[in-house]
Amino acid sequence: MKVLFVVPYPVGQAASQRYRVEQWLPLLQEQGSLYKLAPFWSQSTWPVLYKPGHIGKKALGLLAGFWRRLLLLARLPRYDYIFVHREATPVGPPWFEWVAAKVLRKKIIFDFDDAIWLPDSNRGSGWRKKLKWRHKTAQICRWSYKVSCGNDYLRNYALKYNAAAVLLPTVLDTDQVCINRKEQQTAEVAIGWIGSHSTLPYLQLLEPVLQRLERKYSFKLYIIADRPPQLQLQSVIFKQWRRGTETEDLLEFHIGLMPLPDTDWARGKCAFKALQYMALGIPAVVAGVGANLGAVADGRTGYICQTEQEWYERLEELILEPGKRAGMGAAGQEWVKARYSLQAHRHTFLSLFS
Structure with missing residues (x-):
């Protein structure tokens, strides 16, 4: 062939x-x-x-x-x-x-x-x-x-x-990316997001929530992208996306974000950020839009949020509870291996050519 x-x-x-x-x-x-x-x-x-x-x-x-x-x-x-x-x-x-x-x-x-x-x-x-x-x-x-x-x-x-x-689905080679991750319990909590310039504007949806959290807690907000974000936040650490350091940079996160607006375009997104986080043992906190609803097991591998208050409460909970972060991270890795891995969908891919 x-x-x-x-x-x-x-x-x-x-x-x-x-x-x-x-x-x-x-x-x-x-x-x-x-x-x-x-x-x-x-x-x-x-x-x-x-x-x-x-x-x-x-x-x-x-x-x-x-x-x-x-x-x-x-x-x-x-x-x-x-x-x-x-x-x-x-x-x-x-x-x-x-x-x-x-x-x-x-x-x-x-x-x-x-x-x-x-x-x-x-x-x-x-x-x-x-x-x-x-x-x-x-x-x-x-x-x-x-x-x-x-x-x-x-x-x-x-x-x-x-x-x-x-x-x-857009899947991951979990044999390569799933890492036994041990979180540093004493480290300052790192919340993170990865994406491109086209989805950077979605982070502004969380700006009020993150500003509220900044007033109460100390944390880092890592943004991995091809250009810096325009956010009125004190905690931002921008990292230029590089393929060679992508996994290493993601492993800085304790919590992964995926905000989306509830639009037809956003409903076409494939929840890939959330899958990347979970494959690396990082709880995913996502908007309840489109494929996110099926990609994240709410309360088990991360949280699905519909309102600003839900975003605030879920992020606050994960900032305060390292044990919950670790448990969700481990569950997320197993979830991705079973449902969103290269190995789980190899037959589907090959069937395209039959």
Whole structure:
């Protein structure tokens, strides 16, 4: 079997692609399959892609990406499956997918882990959002052999256009990331959050809660991201996200946060932050939105919060009770191993190619 992975980002750079595509590649090798990854964005464009300015470099990167996609069409006949993660091109209609499915009659496996048919209010201006051509998601679903969806909300959308929509959560290789973690009982409590610039605004939802806690307790608030947060808090310690130190930095946390607004876009999120925390033995305190409701066992592996007062009370409880943190952390590791691990979903992934 030969598989072409049509992906947006350079290899090893974006969490979505690393966990939805790249971490599965050794499993394909075990099965004797051959594969190739074809990113849209180049390594040279990636460092400036989400930074202000650099318009010329971004424009050249966009044109180069389209040129690579045109050249790629000639190589499609040699592959048995075309696996498209999110989209083949970041703007415009789905011409690449149409040629692959309708002209070359290739089996497309379409994978997505966000509500990509909806505009993201955190990103871009009006004209940029129009260029995204969000309605192409439905078209690609129709043309696909199978659709791989990161949670039930996304799958229910895909099922409207394709009966072969499969639930494949974003999972972790627990053989690699689950660590026997011993919390330092005397250490100052560290609350933490990890994410990208696109989800940083969600932290502002917790700003009043964290300000209240700061007035009463001493703690550190670690923020791991690609840019500093804009928060009126005294306890913030910003750490630049780096792949090589991601696990080490997360292990500083005693409590992990995942706030979300109750919107259609947020309901498409796959609770991955919460899974990362729990896999490392860190209790996850999350908003009661979307996939979070199923990913966290409320009161066992963390807490699901609906109101500001609930956020305050749950965080206060975990700040004060190290024994509860340790118990929830251990339960969270077992929970992730059983339900959200690479090992638990290997059959689901391989079934996409049958």
